[in-house]
Amino acid sequence: MANETMRYKDSVFTDLFYSDVNAEKNLLSLYNALYGTDYKDTRDVDKCRLEDVIFMNFKNDAAAIIGKRHLFLSEQQATVNDNMPLRMLLYVAREYERLVDKKERYRRRIAKIPTPEFVTFYNGTEPFPAEKILKLSDSFMDMSRKPELELYVRVININMDGGNQLLRECRILREYSGFVEIARECRKLDPESGLEAAVKRCIKENILAEYLTRKSSEVINMLMEEYNYQDDLEENRREAREEGREEGREEGREEGREEGSMLKLIQQVCKKLAKGQGAAAIADALEEEESEIQRIILVAESFAPAYDAAKIYQAIHQ
Secondary structure (H helix, E strand, O other), X not given: OOOHHHHHOOOHHHHHHHHXXXXXXXXXXHXXXXXXXXXXXXXXXXXXXXXXHHHOOOOOOEEEEEOOOEEEEEEEEOOOOOOHHHHXXXXXXXXXXXXXXXOHHHOXXXXXXXXXXXXXXXXXXXXXXXXXXXXXXXXXXXXXXOOOOOOEEEEEEOOOOXXXXXXXXOHHHHHHHHHHHHHHHHHHHOOOOHHHHHHHHXXXXXXXXXXXXXXXXHHHHHHHHHHHHHHHHHHHHHHHHHHHHHHHHHHHHHHHHHHHHHHHHHHHHHHHHXXXXXXXXXXXXXXXXXXHHHHHHHHHHHHOXXXXXXXXXXXXXX
């Protein structure tokens, strides 16, 4: 099973846009490109990712209050996850729980809160559109009435070939995407030392060069953990698929055995019917319940005198 604690260590994306010494600058560049704003002062970034002990196993990749007015929650994912609206709902509820004083919640005056914004950055290998909106209401069991709660998550494909305009508007995100593509390519060619080669190549080609020069060893370790985690997930999925196929094969074998047993019983009943025996006598001879024999005879009589066991079986199971 995949080591779940690995998921909560910083990824390269999280380090680049949340933890690194230049993270605030990088995050502002990304935010400005996303929303057409023009923030320049890194003091406008108040990082607020859930990192308290009580939330130790519940972190999103990057979260910040921008300009004291917007609560920006983001995740980077290499696999498509349609549950992001539900996860973002849990994130934002806990963020507001921390941000709004308990006394404020019960005062008559309305408590003002930062406007929430939810984005997921996708850079996996499965085909995905340039951008897609996921809705919380897609998870609701009953949509016969208009939902009284809704939440939208923008899922943005940041692969180099994903066709998203955002990569042209945000240099740091474009370079991150290019780095991931090169790392993926180099690791495929050389699983042992491909990541080191990827870092060297990116520095040479001026892709995240300053960042990678400072943190090459850390980045390689983070990438190794990311890829190990993804490999573990894929192995778990492969095992689950194999278990599903095996269960299906076993169910098929069991159904085949049941069908064969039933066909044999029908053939035996038909032979005795042809000899003029009644239900009670046939049930006694075959050591079967008389009600089951009567059920077979009821259908079989419509095929007399040329009893066809296969057709009788099909008629019984229609």
